[in-house]
Amino acid sequence: MDSLLSIDRLWTVEEVSVYLGIPVKTLYQWKWRGEGPPVRKVGRYLRYDPAAVKRWATQAA
Template identity: 40%
Template sequence: MKRPLPSRYLTPMDLADLVGVPLETVYQWRRKGTGPRGFRVGRHLRFDPEDVRLWVASLMEEAA
């Protein structure tokens, strides 16, 4: 990820746009437990930008 992460919590669509995958992929990651840690605010799913950064860093580390 070359652009900085936003300072607000991310929606599933934000995450999909950020990493360049379809929205359904984000939901599949959630179901499989393979994506970044998310949380619910009422019925809305959100992701902490720091958790997303750490998740991406772990993927890059695994690939190295």
Template identity: 40%
Template sequence: MADRRRASVEVAPAPRALPTRFLTPDDLVEMFELPSVETVYQWRRKRTGPRGFRVGRHLRFDPDDVRAWVESQIKGAAA
């Protein structure tokens, strides 16, 4: 009987791991289900999003910086 109860407990899905490569604005759009890439560029202009850097004319994001930014957003929402 205890086994039946245990089987009915729903488990939240494990968070997906971020890729180990540098992320593109399109990656952030997909990850956060944003309306467009323009949202990522607005974050950058307003300095509200994850820290990014340029490689030539291309914008890239370090997965560790994105993770830190997400954690800061979660902590800010909990306060």
């Protein structure tokens, strides 16, 4: 049970948009084209691992 408490919360599309300073629509377009930071689907929602987004942002810069 302790391992579940150490898992970081995944970011929403809106949170990634704010972090990267880009429109939400751009993230959806990138996902459709297979570009942008790694994204996963949780139920019917898109979610991003914060560490992966930060890593992608530094590599893309």
